[in-house]
Ligand SMILES: NC(=O)C1=CN([C@@H]2O[C@H](COP(=O)(O)OP(=O)(O)OC[C@H]3O[C@@H](n4cnc5c(N)ncnc54)[C@H](O)[C@@H]3O)[C@@H](O)[C@H]2O)C=CC1
């Protein structure tokens with residue numbers, strides 16, 4: 416075994432990690448881990464390894480179609496499978512999962528009880544809800560564990576703090592966190608896209624419009640993070656009395672901007688709760 420020291424972990428950890436399912440999210444997590452070199456070995460297993468084939472030349476990274484091999488060679492097994500596939504894969508690796516393994520799952524709507532029902536309640540199971548910004552180390556990742564997995568939550572925080580920001584939450588809030596943080600990437604992207612469309616209508620070239628929208632979005636988030644202020648305080652600083660900002664903002668609200676966002680979030684939440692029942 417090789418010992419790996421990572422600057423952000425600030426301690427020595429042996430990290431033998433497997434990711435089972437390397438599609439959109441699994442490959443994003445792999446990219447983030449590789450960027451940080453935060454593993455001793457990393458097994459990437461998928462029935463179709465196309466998304467991660469490029470990684471197989473890297474030191475200590477192994478790309479395979481063999482889920483069982485990835486499990487046997489690793490301590491932390493992260494399942495990044497769609498909800499409809501996860502039960503079958505868990506069943507197939509169940510005979511080789513031990514109480515020493517740390518099981519992590521990002522599957523939306525799949526709670527720890529569903530995983531316990533397959534692997535056993537004595538297994539350490541941690542639900543991880545990141546978003547695709549994990550590939551660039553900027554994910555907002557929520558973490559919740561079953562009873563047996565509670566003492567491994569700090570380890571999960573250590574891993575995912577290297578790939579963005581984490582919040583440990585009660586498991587009954589994971590569905591809500593999925594909507595706000597994981598689906599949230601799509602919601603914010605659409606807002607950026609709509610701003611770009613507006614900018615093009617006002618005369619900018621598409622590429623310029625995109626840059627203006629993205630940088631303004633980045634500046635807004637950075638203002639909130641760095642100042643710690645409430646969004647309305649920042650809005651008050653922009654809205655000159657009788658000015659153009661309040662004119663535009665009020666028109667957006669007349670058209671239902673906040674209401675549309677809230678209703679979309681609630682619709683998304685209702686859908687994820689339906690998925691949980693399937
Ligand atoms: N895409 C996102 O932004 C987020 C996704 N999630 C959850 O993460 C999970 C994965 O989502 P995506 O990556 O978007 O899905 P995806 O469909 O892109 O990736 C799933 C991967 O699993 C592989 N797979 C299926 N059966 C397999 C098997 N028997 N053995 C090995 N690999 C197998 C597929 O080939 C595919 O590459 C889902 O449960 C989703 O709800 C959670 C948060 C964010």
Ligand SMILES: O=C(O)[C@@H]1CCC=N1
Pocket residue numbers: 523593597598
């Ligand atoms: O859309 C979905 O169902 C998954 C969960 C959150 C992001 N993608």
